[in-house]
Amino acid sequence: MKTLFSVLGLIAALLAIILAILPLETIALIPAAIALVFVLIGFFIAKNEGKKFIKFTFILTLLAFALIIFKTIFSGESEVKIDQEFIEKNQESEEKAIEELENLEELDNFEVTDSIE
Amino acid sequence: MRALVFLFFFVAQLTFSQNQVTAFQAGEKLVFTASYNMSGLMTDLAQLTMQTSEIKTSNNTLLKLKCTASTYSKWDSFFKIRDLYESYVSPKTLTPYLYKREIDEGGHYKFVKYTFNHRSKTVKSFRRQKSKNFESGFWDRESTVKIIPGTKDLVTTLYHIRNLDIHKAQIGSSDTFTVLFDNKETKINFTLLGIETINTALGRKECYKLAISVSDSDVLKGRNNNLLWLTKDENKIPVHAKFKIAVGSGELKIKSVSGLKN
Numbered sequence: 433m434k435t436l437f438s439v440l441g442l443i444a445a446l447l448a449i450i451l452a453i454l455p456l457e458t459i460a461l462i463p464a465a466i467a468l469v470f471v472l473i474g475f476f477i478a479k480n481e482g483k484k485f486i487k488f489t490f491i492l493t494l495l496a497f498a499l500i501i502f503k504t505i506f507s508g509e510s511e512v513k514i515d516q517e518f519i520e521k522n523q524e525s526e527e528k529a530i531e532e533l534e535n536l537e538e539l540d541n542f543e544v545t546d547s548i549e
Numbered sequence: 550m551r552a553l554v555f556l557f558f559f560v561a562q563l564t565f566s567q568n569q570v571t572a573f574q575a576g577e578k579l580v581f582t583a584s585y586n587m588s589g590l591m592t593d594l595a596q597l598t599m600q601t602s603e604i605k606t607s608n609n610t611l612l613k614l615k616c617t618a619s620t621y622s623k624w625d626s627f628f629k630i631r632d633l634y635e636s637y638v639s640p641k642t643l644t645p646y647l648y649k650r651e652i653d654e655g656g657h658y659k660f661v662k663y664t665f666n667h668r669s670k671t672v673k674s675f676r677r678q679k680s681k682n683f684e685s686g687f688w689d690r691e692s693t694v695k696i697i698p699g700t701k702d703l704v705t706t707l708y709h710i711r712n713l714d715i716h717k718a719q720i721g722s723s724d725t726f727t728v729l730f731d732n733k734e735t736k737i738n739f740t741l742l743g744i745e746t747i748n749t750a751l752g753r754k755e756c757y758k759l760a761i762s763v764s765d766s767d768v769l770k771g772r773n774n775n776l777l778w779l780t781k782d783e784n785k786i787p788v789h790a791k792f793k794i795a796v797g798s799g800e801l802k803i804k805s806v807s808g809l810k811n
Contacts, residue, residue: 455623458590510582510593513622518631521651526604526613529637529647533606536646536664 441470448496457503575603576808612640636704648702736764783811
């Protein structure tokens with residue numbers, strides 16, 4: 433039983449660490465909390481016998497929590513990177529649109545449509 | 550992301566008359582945070598902006614309505630989104646002349662261009678997708694789509710709903726309008742559920758609460774799961790929206806505003 437909870441705790445702790453490293457630190461809280469529960473149960477069952485493995489899992493769980501807290505505090509507000517390529521694409525699109533609208537005007541489309549509504 | 554954008558496109562024409570643009574002006578910018586529900590926890594995914602500007606051609610001055618979506622930098626390495634939606638419309642009537650949609654979502658690229666001809670009630674459509682089957686690397690398709698009077702594109706519809714006289718509508722009233730999306734005329738229904746005061750980044754705001762659904766489509770799930778809150782003032786700012794789609798649910802929240810008309 434002790435081994436089972438230790439292994440489950442280890443899996444949950446590792447999952448929490450992976451999610452915390454990815455930009456999923458909020459979701460990482462779920463496996464981290466599960467890992468903590470398993471570790472505590474493991475500690476309770478083990479009593480005074482061989483706790484090495486469960487201690488290792490406990491340290492991993494603490495590490496997961498530390499990572500989550502660190503990322504939550506220091507990753508700051510979500511920001512959008514200034515994407516020069518996207519900015520240029522926006523500008524190009526506008527320039528092309530103006531050319532296309534000039535052609536539409538030649539078709540005398542505008543006055544007609546404006547009076548439709 | 551299509552669903553996120555779709556989320557905005559609800560509202561009517563029957564009960565709510567509109568004669569001139571009163572809710573916004575060129576130079577307005579609205580910034581939103583888009584969040585997605587991951588295992589019950591809302592996770593900020595992308596930033597959406599809605600911008601208006603004046604565009605001058607040799608003979609006319611038009612209004613450009615632009616919506617962009619960009620993933621937050623921390624997501625760019627995993628699933629990068631750079632979407633651009635724009636519409637060039639009459640500044641008086643919001644009649645669309647040209648609509649463009651260029652999306653790049655995690656490597657999935659699509660470009661759509663609609664050129665409206667309201668006289669012949671047609672739209673010239675150009676669609677481009679990435680494809681290995683063509684030497685150019687793109688699959689281009691051109692076609693002409695018949696439309697009914699009043700059909701608009703997504704972006705124009707989004708702004709159009711802000712310009713409606715919602716204060717004249719009765720609570721519980723509903724209506725339908727037509728949007729051209731993916732070369733199909735789609736009927737979008739909305740219902741004014743009531744007036745609600747909610748907390749937003751702009752402060753506590755009294756809002757119109759609207760429910761949205763799409764006819765003959767399962768894009769949006771549930772009857773009252775897709776909601777939009779517009780401020781109950783002359784600007785009718787979309788401050789909050791909730792949506793439910795096949796693969797989950799999410800929400801949009803206003804982050805900042807500038808260049809408001811009123």
